[in-house]
Amino acid sequence: xxxxxxxxxxxxxxxxxxxxxxxxxxxxxxxxxxxxxxxxxxxxxxxxxxxxxxxxxxxxxxxxxxxxxxxxxxxxxxxxxxxxxxxxxxxxxxxxxxxxxxxxxxxxxxxxxxxxxxxxxxxxxxxxxxxxxxxxxxxxxxxxxxxxxxxxxxxxxxxxxxxxxxxxxxxxxxxxxxxxxxxxxxxxxxxxxxxxxxx
Numbered sequence: 001x002x003x004x005x006x007x008x009x010x011x012x013x014x015x016x017x018x019x020x021x022x023x024x025x026x027x028x029x030x031x032x033x034x035x036x037x038x039x040x041x042x043x044x045x046x047x048x049x050x051x052x053x054x055x056x057x058x059x060x061x062x063x064x065x066x067x068x069x070x071x072x073x074x075x076x077x078x079x080x081x082x083x084x085x086x087x088x089x090x091x092x093x094x095x096x097x098x099x100x101x102x103x104x105x106x107x108x109x110x111x112x113x114x115x116x117x118x119x120x121x122x123x124x125x126x127x128x129x130x131x132x133x134x135x136x137x138x139x140x141x142x143x144x145x146x147x148x149x150x151x152x153x154x155x156x157x158x159x160x161x162x163x164x165x166x167x168x169x170x171x172x173x174x175x176x177x178x179x180x181x182x183x184x185x186x187x188x189x190x191x192x193x194x195x196x197x198x199x
Contacts, residue, residue, distance in 0.1 A: 022143045022151065025083045029136015031101070031115050033064075035083065036143055038156065042076050042084040042166045045151050046158040051099065053132035055121045060130075062097055062121070064090050066160030069099070074166040077103075083111050083138055084166045094122040097130060109140035 023039045033049035049064040069090040076084050083103045090097040097119035103111040115134040120127045143151075150158075157163060 022148060023081075024141045024143045025111070025138040026141045027113060027136055027138045029113070030134035031113065031136055034141075035086075035138075036147070036151070037084050039081070042074070042078075042082075043157075043163050044071060044074065044084055044086060044161060045156060046147070046161055049099075051115065051117055051134060053117050053130060053134060055123055055128045055130055058123065060121055060123070062090060062092075062095055062117070064088065064099055066158045068092055071162055071164045074164045075169055076166045077169060078105065079168045083113075086164075086166075090119075095130075096120050103138060106137075111138045112136075113138050 021039055022036050022045055024034050024036045026034050027049065031049055031051045035044060036046040037044045051062050052059055069088045071086055071088045074084050074086045076082060082105065085102045087100045090099055097117050099117050101113055101115045103113050106112050113136055117134060118131040121130050
C-alpha cells in the first residue's frame with residue numbers, strides 16, 4: 001500500500017514539472033513586442049522589445065533583445081502569476097540605454113506598464129541624452145509551440161538571456177495581527193511614559 005502511495009506521489013510530482021511552461025506578455029504602446037517568462041518562478045526566458053522615445057526634437061527607436069541587452073535585476077508584485085518587472089542595460093554602436101519596466105494589474109490579464117529609458121543615443125556626430133517615460137499595456141498570451149521547443153532545447157531560455165530570479169515584493173502588504181498588537185502595546189507604553197513625565 002505504501003509503495004502505491006509513493007508511486008502516485010512521484011507520478012503527480014513529475015506531471016507537475018512536465019506541466020510547467022512559459023507565458024508570454026505582449027506589449028503595445030510606446031514599447032511593443034513580447035516578453036516570455038517561466039510560469040512557475042517568473043524568470044524571463046526571452047524578450048524582443050522595441051521602444052520609441054524622444055531625443056531632443058526627434059523620435060528615435062531602440063530594440064531590446066538578448067543580443068543587444070542584459071537583464072540586471074528583476075522583481076514582481078504578482079507572486080502567483082503575472083508579468084515580471086525588470087531592469088536591463090541596452091547597448092549598440094549608437095546607444096547605451098538603461099531600461100526599466102514596471103507593471104500594474106488593471107484586470108482581465110491586462111497590465112498597464114510604465115517604462116523608463118535613460119542614457120545616451122547618438123544623433124549625427126553627437127551623443128544626446130535620453131530620459132523618457134513610456135506607457136502602454138501588456139496582455140497575457142500564449143507562446144508559439146516552435147518557440148517553446150527552441151527554449152526547451154537551450155535549457156529554458158534564449159541563448160543570450162541571463163537568468164535572473166525575480167525578487168517578490170508587495171508594498172501593499174497588510175501587517176499581520178501580531179505585528180499590529182506589538183505596535184499597539186508600544187504606543188500605549190509611550191503614552192503612559194509621557195503622562196508620567198507630565199505629572
